[in-house]
Amino acid sequence: MAKRDYYEVLGVAKNATADEIKKAYRKLAIENHPDRNPGDKAAEERFKEATEAYEVLSDQTKRDAYDNYGFAGVNNAGGAQGYSAAYRDFSDIFSGGGFEDIFSSIFGGGGFRSQQSSSRASNQGQSFRYNVEVELKDILTECKKDITYNRQVPCESCNGTGSSSGKPSRKICPQCNGTGYVRQSSAFFSMQRPCPQCGGEGRIIDDPCPKCHGSGLMRKQQKIRVNIRPGIQDGTDIILQGMGNAGTNGGPYGDLYVRVNVRQDKFYVRQNDDLFVQIPISVTQAALGLSVNVPLLDGTTEKVEIPAGIQDGKMVRVKGKGMPHYRGYGNGDLYVKFRLMVPKRLNAKAKALMTELSQALGEEESPRPMSFEED
Ligand SMILES: [Zn+2]
Numbered sequence: 001m002a003k004r005d006y007y008e009v010l011g012v013a014k015n016a017t018a019d020e021i022k023k024a025y026r027k028l029a030i031e032n033h034p035d036r037n038p039g040d041k042a043a044e045e046r047f048k049e050a051t052e053a054y055e056v057l058s059d060q061t062k063r064d065a066y067d068n069y070g071f072a073g074v075n076n077a078g079g080a081q082g083y084s085a086a087y088r089d090f091s092d093i094f095s096g097g098g099f100e101d102i103f104s105s106i107f108g109g110g111g112f113r114s115q116q117s118s119s120r121a122s123n124q125g126q127s128f129r130y131n132v133e134v135e136l137k138d139i140l141t142e143c144k145k146d147i148t149y150n151r152q153v154p155c156e157s158c159n160g161t162g163s164s165s166g167k168p169s170r171k172i173c174p175q176c177n178g179t180g181y182v183r184q185s186s187a188f189f190s191m192q193r194p195c196p197q198c199g200g201e202g203r204i205i206d207d208p209c210p211k212c213h214g215s216g217l218m219r220k221q222q223k224i225r226v227n228i229r230p231g232i233q234d235g236t237d238i239i240l241q242g243m244g245n246a247g248t249n250g251g252p253y254g255d256l257y258v259r260v261n262v263r264q265d266k267f268y269v270r271q272n273d274d275l276f277v278q279i280p281i282s283v284t285q286a287a288l289g290l291s292v293n294v295p296l297l298d299g300t301t302e303k304v305e306i307p308a309g310i311q312d313g314k315m316v317r318v319k320g321k322g323m324p325h326y327r328g329y330g331n332g333d334l335y336v337k338f339r340l341m342v343p344k345r346l347n348a349k350a351k352a353l354m355t356e357l358s359q360a361l362g363e364e365e366s367p368r369p370m371s372f373e374e375d
């Protein structure tokens with residue numbers, strides 16, 4: 001495949017400023033970064049091509065050579081060497097832009113966990129959970145929650161290398177002499193445990209970054225906005241990929257699990273997507289019937305007609321006034337349960353009227369048993 005002109009690759013003019021080149025590259029790198037396009041060889045090639053172009057055009061000397069002599073002028077800048085060289089500039093290009101998470105893997109972490117000293121294994125960063133609490137009424141529509149938490153990101157002062165020079169070289173750990181273990185003895189026994197200085201690796205960075213002490217990681221406050229879809233069930237985890245801790249030695253970021261806890265409402269009980277609410281009514285209201293304005297969670301009211309003669313505990317279903325379905329469209333139903341409240345105290349007038357009412361109804365003096373099946 002013929003090599004494309006570097007300016008063409010980045011889509012900038014021949015006289016583009018350094019800033020324009022940087023911006024163009026940043027855009028291409030984000031679009032085509034392998035982390036965002038796993039398994040996509042074409043995207044990886046575009047990423048490499050753009051990185052190579054940027055590596056030359058961002059360096060005035062190389063850019064002059066390229067302008068004058070073409071690829072021949074920058075022969076040894078291309079290929080794998082140029083590719084990796086440009087990686088070191090990433091923190092500069094992407095600092096402050098919120099791109100740290102996307103570019104975590106190429107900074108390379110400086111963790112402790114590997115067993116070998118030469119080719120250190122990369123580990124995925126830790127995933128963790130963050131709990132958010134929402135009210136039932138919050139999830140009638142889409143709900144956004146801003147959360148702030150601390151996580152590990154590649155150290156900003158050493159670009160995650162763990163080394164103050166940016167080129168980590170490793171020496172035998174003086175505490176364990178490279179074994180990775182130290183022996184602890186007491187009067188009765190001795191035991192081995194991982195060396196605290198090198199974390200069991202046997203080697204330590206000989207010029208540790210003063211900020212991260214060679215770990216290559218630092219804690220950083222992260223703010224994100226979580227979108228919670230309507231109708232989410234209590235205890236559901238929303239998984240935000242790559243928002244956990246940075247991996248070590250270029251390993252991928254862990255994930256953030258946002259657990260959504262739906263607080264119980266004082267009046268509304270949820271069962272799947274249906275809602276239940278109780279409304280107290282008096283004996284006379286039950287006997288005469290009435291229309292009730294039932295308050296809904298969203299602050300509106302729903303007029304519900306109670307037929308005359310409704311019995312205690314009867315439910316009226318209001319279709320489509322329950323919680324929204326988390327998947328698909330529409331809502332569950334609202335069930336209004338009417339509870340018959342008997343007055344505990346009567347004033348003289350009420351008592352007289354009640355007595356009169358009882359006589360008018362021809363109530364027997366001594367009620368008889370009723371079957372449990374009767375209502
Ligand atoms: Zn050690």
Ligand SMILES: [Zn+2]
Pocket residue numbers: 155156157158159160161162163209210211212213214215216217
């Ligand atoms: Zn550092």
